[in-house]
Amino acid sequence: MDLNCKYILCSMIIGETKTLNYRNLDKINFLGYDLELFQAIKYSIQNKGYVDQEVIVAKVPHLEKYLFDVLDVSVGGENLQEFIDSVYNKQLKIRLKTLMNKKIGSNVESEILDITKELQQMIKETCDSEDYNKKGVELFKEILDELDSEIEETDVFETGYSDLDELINLSPGDLWLIAARASMGKSVFMMNLAKNFAKKNKKVKVLSLEMTSVSLQKRVVSCISGVNLNKLVNKRNMKFLTSEDKDNICKVNTIADYVLANIDYFDKAGATIDEVETQIKLASEQGCEVVFIDYAQFISSSKQYQSETLRIADIVKRIKVCGRDNNILVVMLAQVNRGVEGRADRRPMMSDLDGSSELEKTSDIISFIYRDDYYNDDSQYKGLMEIITRKQRNGGLGTVFLRFFGDIQRITNYSSKVD
Known part of the structure; x- marks a missing residue:
């Protein structure tokens, strides 16, 4: 969502605007829900002579909740x-x-x-x-x-992890595939990358086909504030927020608001490959430099395939082409198959990817996530996340260790300690 566009919409609604004759108003690039809301505002002015909230709700009833979100925007005294x-x-x-x-x-x-x-x-x-x-x-x-x-x-993409930045080279138009088994921390890693890019003033778009944008935003707040995620996502646990927790949330409010403002979201379960391609194009037009997709297996298609392997391979190929054509870095998550569970060493390999040969040809970088303490309580790698890069078109291969703090959704450099 574009906060500037929401400000315009909020001002028009609160001010019960009676005219559309504002210079350049028709040239503002409203998108998605903002566009639907703007069209409802136009309808109200044209049919009732001013902006009437009841008319708007009747015109776009499915946006009633979003309308209240828009009205929460802080409107200052700007003309x-x-x-x-x-x-x-x-x-x-x-x-x-x-x-x-x-x-x-x-x-x-x-x-x-x-x-x-x-x-x-x-x-x-x-x-x-x-x-x-x-x-x-x-x-x-x-x-x-x-x-x-x-x-x-x-053209500089710094992940925020020094060892990882030394290993991988990210460029506009690249496709970075990050794969792992369930519960390894794919989404946590994605949101930490998104947060780090946003702190570097890069506009980011997250296409979430699994979780809602609100859930992802709470992960960012947990990460920045250091407050346990369970206290933020579970209403029954909110009563356990300590005064220190509340102080930490208040202290990082400015940072969190700045970071969240640089991250846009599209959350839709079962989104089609056509919708994903459209969102990548829109992200490029909006000035975004990075698009995250969570995750490949959740993307649907109207086309019939002989196997799931062929379906995933075709989807990844189309996303690579779309990202390249729009000169935008695409970071896509993927699930590895259950083959890893039958091995003594469960670190994923290229063959654990469905459609591995096609994905290897299509992706510029392929990295896997592994946490040994997920499988072994007495692991010598306790609290560590391994980012294993097994394919890179323009760089080397290797493993980078990061520190993983799941309760606060934070991933740091190996040499760093959590505050």
Whole structure:
């Protein structure tokens, strides 16, 4: 969700707006629920003369809960017209920078002239004709200046784990497949990566086909605050929150809000591969640099396959192509088959992946997660998570040890200690 768009919607609803004649309002890129809500607002103004909440609820009854979430947005004293102009300007910059990064990332010098023409055409389409000569040229120069100063930083993906950053090389358009057996901590690792990227001011989108976005957000709050997750997810356990727990949550509120603002969510059980591809494209258009998918086996398809292995292989191939075409890093979780349970050493291997030969060809990086203390109470690796990289197109292979604190959903460097 875009907090800026929610602010516009909240302002219009609370202010019982009577007109749609705000400059650039029709150019704001509302998406998903925000778009449906905006269309309901337009309907209310056109049919009743002002924004009426009852009309909105009647028009989109399935968004009643989301409407209340929008109305919880803190509305300050900003002038709505000025804020709309500001949001429009930011969205235009994101679109231009996404286009530039996509083209420049291809390293094809012959396309540079085409880039310039495409950007100029986009500016013409999104600026009033009388503003084009002044505003268009200035904005074009501004984007180029920003790209010049940010281009090296843009393509750097630091996981937040020093040993892992030394081993793997992540780039826009890559597909990083992370696989494990159930309960190894795939989702915990995913949300820690998402949090670390977000703290580096990278926009991230999480496509969750298993858990709700609220559940994932609580994991981030638990991780940052150090408060036991069970106290946050179970209402009966909330009474056990100590004054220290509450203080810790308050202390990290600013950090958590900043991180959560950089993480967008799409949660839908049984989402199809077509929907996943659409979300990847939308993420790229919104300026996201990383998309997480949890997880491959939950993606459905209308196409019939002779086996589950062929289905997963085809889905992963389509996601790789979509990520590459949209110049966005895709990190996808996957389940390994039960074959590992029958071995003395249960560390996953490439052959434990369904469709392993196709996945090995398609993925740029394949890593497995393993925690020995899950299987062995007396393990010498107690409290450790192994990230085992068995395939990397542009780098080495190896195992990185991280510290795993499941009760607070936190994963740290091996050398770090939990606060």
